[in-house]
Amino acid sequence: MARIVQKFGGTSVADIERIKIAAEWVKAEVEADHQVAVTVSAMAGVTDELVGYVDMVSSLYDAREYDVVVSAGEQVTSGLLALVLQNIGVDARSWLGWQIPVFTDSAHGKARISRIKETQLVECMEKGQVPVIAGFQGVGMDNRVTTLGRGGTDTSAVALAAAVNADRCDIYTDVDGIYTTDPRIVPTAQKLEKITYEEMLEMASVGAKVLQTRAVEMAMKYNQIVQVRSSFSNKPGTLVVNEEEIVEQELVSGIAYSRDEAKITLVKVLDKPGVAAAIFGPLADASINVDMIVQSVSEDGEATNLTFTVATNDLERTVTTIKSNYKEIGYEKIISDSKVAKVSVVGVGMRTHAGVAQKMFQTLAEKSINIQVISTSEIKVSVLIDEEYTELAVRALHSAYGLDSGQ
Numbered sequence: 001m002a003r004i005v006q007k008f009g010g011t012s013v014a015d016i017e018r019i020k021i022a023a024e025w026v027k028a029e030v031e032a033d034h035q036v037a038v039t040v041s042a043m044a045g046v047t048d049e050l051v052g053y054v055d056m057v058s059s060l061y062d063a064r065e066y067d068v069v070v071s072a073g074e075q076v077t078s079g080l081l082a083l084v085l086q087n088i089g090v091d092a093r094s095w096l097g098w099q100i101p102v103f104t105d106s107a108h109g110k111a112r113i114s115r116i117k118e119t120q121l122v123e124c125m126e127k128g129q130v131p132v133i134a135g136f137q138g139v140g141m142d143n144r145v146t147t148l149g150r151g152g153t154d155t156s157a158v159a160l161a162a163a164v165n166a167d168r169c170d171i172y173t174d175v176d177g178i179y180t181t182d183p184r185i186v187p188t189a190q191k192l193e194k195i196t197y198e199e200m201l202e203m204a205s206v207g208a209k210v211l212q213t214r215a216v217e218m219a220m221k222y223n224q225i226v227q228v229r230s231s232f233s234n235k236p237g238t239l240v241v242n243e244e245e246i247v248e249q250e251l252v253s254g255i256a257y258s259r260d261e262a263k264i265t266l267v268k269v270l271d272k273p274g275v276a277a278a279i280f281g282p283l284a285d286a287s288i289n290v291d292m293i294v295q296s297v298s299e300d301g302e303a304t305n306l307t308f309t310v311a312t313n314d315l316e317r318t319v320t321t322i323k324s325n326y327k328e329i330g331y332e333k334i335i336s337d338s339k340v341a342k343v344s345v346v347g348v349g350m351r352t353h354a355g356v357a358q359k360m361f362q363t364l365a366e367k368s369i370n371i372q373v374i375s376t377s378e379i380k381v382s383v384l385i386d387e388e389y390t391e392l393a394v395r396a397l398h399s400a401y402g403l404d405s406g407q
């Protein structure tokens, strides 16, 4: 007998028919005598709709109320799946984040799970009942509902699996595993049998939304084996595992992209000590994550241009925050552009092989794609380009690194 946590994403609970299919996946594990806990996302599209309502009310909203609104989708699916399970003879009940509780910090809209009180869930599982947990939500230090950032049910799943000491954490989605790149834009992408935590962490952090970054971080921390598989087919999925378990390391394991990027340039910022702190300090205080940063060389020793990127939905707050700190920063002009995308090449093999970045720049040059910003880590190279060329860039890179199936 094993203990299993199953997670069903939005498309896997998109309507009542899909919820019935998800229930069959749960029932199969229960019938195999496993102890099962389930966590669910909102029905596909529902969270976007809820976010849309908040945006209609105000763009600079109170994040605590945003969380109350956008966490609602998961409440509906947890109740519905529990009902459907009961209908097919599986003992089940729903749980909301605060009932467990799933404790988080108070960073509303992108809260981190600090602790899960697992006692009641374990009791429930031990008596053969399936807890159906609303994903994406928790309760903050301020005793108010929090959400974990978009795609957060993946993190709920891994955190629950670690908390109840699960043998497996199965992430059911609409693709049958993790591919060398998004199979929806590159049909020749190849499914990976296994991927390391480290590579998946980089892939997720640069935009491969098949798993939320924090879910991978947590899996790595607790050595939790995660399987990504499809609720639409019976095919085996992809395992996210430790590096030692992968015998043959590829130089480049995948290409990822993110359209959720916005670029901000501060023109003629004074070239003096403390300016970067004056810009990025207030942004950090406003919980705005800054990603890529470049500063141009100052020609006259007095002023430089500074460019950086943030998530698209933080753009408006970023510009407002910078403008309200104008006096401390001092710049001539602020320019923003949300029509940009980040494309990244990821692979642990990069540690020991030179030339990966050069191949990326060469490939993009051959397609006449201009690189606006570059950033690198030990196992990743990312470039910022015009959003219009995202698919072209991803396809060209996928084939340049020999990742196309049949290559």
Ligand code: ADP
Pocket (backbone or CB within 6 Å): 008, 009, 010, 011, 012, 041, 151, 172, 173, 174, 175, 177, 178, 179, 180, 181, 182, 183, 184, 207, 208, 209, 210, 211, 254
């Ligand atoms: P869910 O609603 O189940 O959480 P998501 O839409 O969040 O599903 O994540 C699954 C999607 O991730 C796939 O439909 C696919 O388009 C996308 N994706 C991006 N990169 C990859 C990749 N490397 N491998 C597989 N899927 C990927």
Ligand code: ASP
Pocket (backbone or CB within 6 Å): 009, 010, 041, 042, 047, 048, 073, 135, 136, 149, 150, 151, 152, 153, 154
């Ligand atoms: N429903 C949330 C979202 O759409 C959480 C999730 O699906 O993981 O972001």
Ligand code: MG
Pocket (backbone or CB within 6 Å): 009, 151, 154, 209, 210, 211, 212
């Ligand atoms: Mg997701």
